[in-house]
Amino acid sequence: xxxxxxxxxxxxxxxxxxxxxxxxxxxxxxxxxxxxxxxxxxxxxxxxxxxxxxxxxxxxxxxxxxxxxxxxxxxxxxxxxxxxxxxxxxxxxxxxxxxxxxxxxxxxxxxxxxxxxxxxxxxxxxxxxxxxxxxxxxxxxxxxxxxxxxxxxxxxxxxxxxxxxxxxxxxxxxxxxxxxxxxxxxxxxxxxxxxxxxxxxxxxxxxxxxxxxxxxxxxxxxxxxxxxxxxxxxxxxxxxxxxxxxxxxxxxxxxxxxxxxxxxxxxxxxxxxxxxxxxxxxxxxxxxxxxxxxxxxxxxxxxxxxxxxxxxxxxxxxxxxxxxxxxxxxxxxxxxxxxxxxxxxxxxxxxxxxxxxxxxxxxxxxxxxxxxxxxxxxxxxxxxxxxxxxxxxxxxxxxxxxxxxxxxxxxxxxxxxxxxxxxxxxxxxxxxxxxxxxxxxxxxxxxxxxxxxxxxxxxxxxxxxxxxxxxxxxxxxxxxxxxxxxxxxxxxxxxxxxxxxxxxxxxxxxxxxx
Amino acid sequence: xxxxxxxxxxxxxxxxxxxxxxxxxxxxxxxxxxxxxxxxxxxxxxxxxxxxxxxxxxxxxxxxxxxxxxxxxxxxxxxxxxxxxxxxxxxxxxxxxxxxxxxxxxxxxxxxxxxxxxxxxxxxxxxxxxxxxxxxxxxxxxxxxxxxxxxxxxxxxxxxxxxxxxxxxxxxxxxxxxxxxxxxxxxxxxxxxxxxxxxxxxxxxxxxxxxxxxxxxxxxxxxxxxxxxxxxxxxxxxxxxxxxxxxxxxxxxxxxxxxxxxxxxxxxxxxxxxxxxxxxxxxxxxxxxxxxx
Numbered sequence: 001x002x003x004x005x006x007x008x009x010x011x012x013x014x015x016x017x018x019x020x021x022x023x024x025x026x027x028x029x030x031x032x033x034x035x036x037x038x039x040x041x042x043x044x045x046x047x048x049x050x051x052x053x054x055x056x057x058x059x060x061x062x063x064x065x066x067x068x069x070x071x072x073x074x075x076x077x078x079x080x081x082x083x084x085x086x087x088x089x090x091x092x093x094x095x096x097x098x099x100x101x102x103x104x105x106x107x108x109x110x111x112x113x114x115x116x117x118x119x120x121x122x123x124x125x126x127x128x129x130x131x132x133x134x135x136x137x138x139x140x141x142x143x144x145x146x147x148x149x150x151x152x153x154x155x156x157x158x159x160x161x162x163x164x165x166x167x168x169x170x171x172x173x174x175x176x177x178x179x180x181x182x183x184x185x186x187x188x189x190x191x192x193x194x195x196x197x198x199x200x201x202x203x204x205x206x207x208x209x210x211x212x213x214x215x216x217x218x219x220x221x222x223x224x225x226x227x228x229x230x231x232x233x234x235x236x237x238x239x240x241x242x243x244x245x246x247x248x249x250x251x252x253x254x255x256x257x258x259x260x261x262x263x264x265x266x267x268x269x270x271x272x273x274x275x276x277x278x279x280x281x282x283x284x285x286x287x288x289x290x291x292x293x294x295x296x297x298x299x300x301x302x303x304x305x306x307x308x309x310x311x312x313x314x315x316x317x318x319x320x321x322x323x324x325x326x327x328x329x330x331x332x333x334x335x336x337x338x339x340x341x342x343x344x345x346x347x348x349x350x351x352x353x354x355x356x357x358x359x360x361x362x363x364x365x366x367x368x369x370x371x372x373x374x375x376x377x378x379x380x381x382x383x384x385x386x387x388x389x390x391x392x393x394x395x396x397x398x399x400x401x402x403x404x405x406x407x408x409x410x411x412x413x414x415x416x417x418x419x420x421x422x423x424x425x426x427x428x429x430x431x432x433x434x435x436x437x438x439x440x441x442x443x444x445x446x447x448x449x450x451x452x453x454x455x456x457x458x459x460x461x462x463x464x465x466x467x468x469x470x471x472x473x474x475x476x477x478x479x480x481x482x483x484x485x486x487x488x489x490x491x492x493x494x495x496x497x498x499x500x501x502x503x504x505x506x507x508x509x510x511x512x513x514x
Numbered sequence: 515x516x517x518x519x520x521x522x523x524x525x526x527x528x529x530x531x532x533x534x535x536x537x538x539x540x541x542x543x544x545x546x547x548x549x550x551x552x553x554x555x556x557x558x559x560x561x562x563x564x565x566x567x568x569x570x571x572x573x574x575x576x577x578x579x580x581x582x583x584x585x586x587x588x589x590x591x592x593x594x595x596x597x598x599x600x601x602x603x604x605x606x607x608x609x610x611x612x613x614x615x616x617x618x619x620x621x622x623x624x625x626x627x628x629x630x631x632x633x634x635x636x637x638x639x640x641x642x643x644x645x646x647x648x649x650x651x652x653x654x655x656x657x658x659x660x661x662x663x664x665x666x667x668x669x670x671x672x673x674x675x676x677x678x679x680x681x682x683x684x685x686x687x688x689x690x691x692x693x694x695x696x697x698x699x700x701x702x703x704x705x706x707x708x709x710x711x712x713x714x715x716x717x718x719x720x721x722x723x724x725x726x727x728x729x730x731x732x733x734x735x736x737x738x739x740x741x742x743x744x745x746x747x748x749x750x751x752x753x754x755x756x757x758x759x760x761x762x763x764x765x766x767x768x769x770x771x772x773x774x775x776x777x778x779x780x781x782x783x784x785x786x787x788x789x790x791x792x793x794x795x796x797x798x799x800x801x802x803x804x805x806x807x
Binding site: 064066067071073117119132134169175177181184237240 | 598613614
């Protein structure tokens, strides 16, 4: 135990040095668009706070590509001088986990990884001033590099103090906003100027509203709000274009699956909505299918994260659906890169509990597949019946020669429908009725074809025609039966073989007679 | 171009009102909303004053912080869809038609307002080159050219002004090469402009319209210069404001001859904006009226 004498009080000891800035500027954001998302998060928090204060609901986030800059503006709460000054404090945040989207106090400086300068201008409501913080990342990083060459270090606080400037100016006291300018985007980050890519990223990853043209938008939002009182979205524009969450149109009505906490059934961990593909197979395009986790309506990971975390079997079936899984439990926290949730027992428990979604969707996908197959057989049956019925009506001569083939087709129709009729949903009376009619009609046609074709009779006719002796006739019948057994699945081959067999018999018996 | 935190003054507001009348006329004449190229600075007062007449605006700004404020005010005013910003030096942008980040100027413009530090002869004639490039790119399109200069003592290449006055004198002699009385009258006026006692604003009043007229006529424009307005701007900085109507001649791209003659240009009155009104100054440069010689 240290004695009083051992305690050394260092009055001005530094614990963080300038190279941290270098790490922040370089390594945290391999995907440059994540940087924009960080500022959208802050803007979203400001907008939500403004709305929660019961003030004007007409708030929005505006993003502009103004080369060489990207500008993110919101008319949320705005920041006073003191709060804006906290921008300079790395890792400092007063935001509470679960209440706000951001909470680490690092994302606010994300801009220094893509821009040479960060200019933040903010004005809170009721204050006739605006505050401007300039963060000269380029000169800051240059100084760190120069010091490194000299094997010298500069305390982080001194470095930031030296290269940032907080000023104020007059402003209309009714104005409330924050504008972040990522000024002079670095050459390796100019992908941010690609408007289409930026819009695509924002549409998929941020809390923009559902596309008003998406037929199920209202039902889904109503469903989400029943489980999540704090669900919110924000109007967001990029260069004047409103951005929405986009979904394909060929989707069935939305369904919902709440995920209860297995350790406390009264609590919910998450809430899922999904829509199933109307057509068979996986949804296209590939990037717009599957389920995506959302934390405070921001995406966490992509459509493959849900596939790999909650689908234990038949993962390909995940892409038969489209949807979102909203995290309700605030102790399940996304990583700073928002590519997954932070590793914790809670997260692992959540993934396990959320398997209920995958299990339910797998069953549904298979059921749908069965239903679709049954419906397909009924449709196919209708085609077969129509075609054979037409042949009979016009007394098609092929019925004589290909009768076996047609019989086989009708038998297959009857068998397939009777086998899968149970898969047709009970409420789909129309298909059920059609299935019954097809079977009935197929059986009726079967008799007619047998009557017209009479293949067995034809065999005996040949036996009689060739005046076979009893023994030869027995051999002939045995041969025909064997062939029928052998080619039961290939009636068209049977027909050909029988025809050839008959022709040969005619030749042989004719010579014998001569 | 302008001092940072440049703030408006009552005088500047009065000058803006004069311009508003010209812009309104242009709006009525063209029967459509106009396009604007200018340097509105962070406060975007010009854009706010004229936004109802404008369909699209290109704003040029060189200072990163002011540019940020400029965009902030544009968004806060709901004008984000109308305005694009070019970042850099106005002369470079006018010469190349784009900034260093490939943001393009969208020629032609109906109103061009260059709010510059120093005179038209400033920066070793780079400004002349830039305005020439502007007029060239506007060729065939009527437009209103507004220029404001911060007057500084001899804030131009002295050789250029001497050369200009010599050239002017020679040109005027050309009209009256056998009339010694007229030549003497011309020399008297030119000498007045050469004199160190002559206030700088008068020299600006003479050479700015003359140069614009020459440059624009060479590019097929019929030029009309309005009386320039002198005023004291922010921190009592002496300012001079010009307005020109450039009408694309019938025969463009050939050289055009303006109805307003060189003598009209020399005899343009200098106005002043002060104490909430615009008036013709009592003191004027000597008129050049050959018929009275």
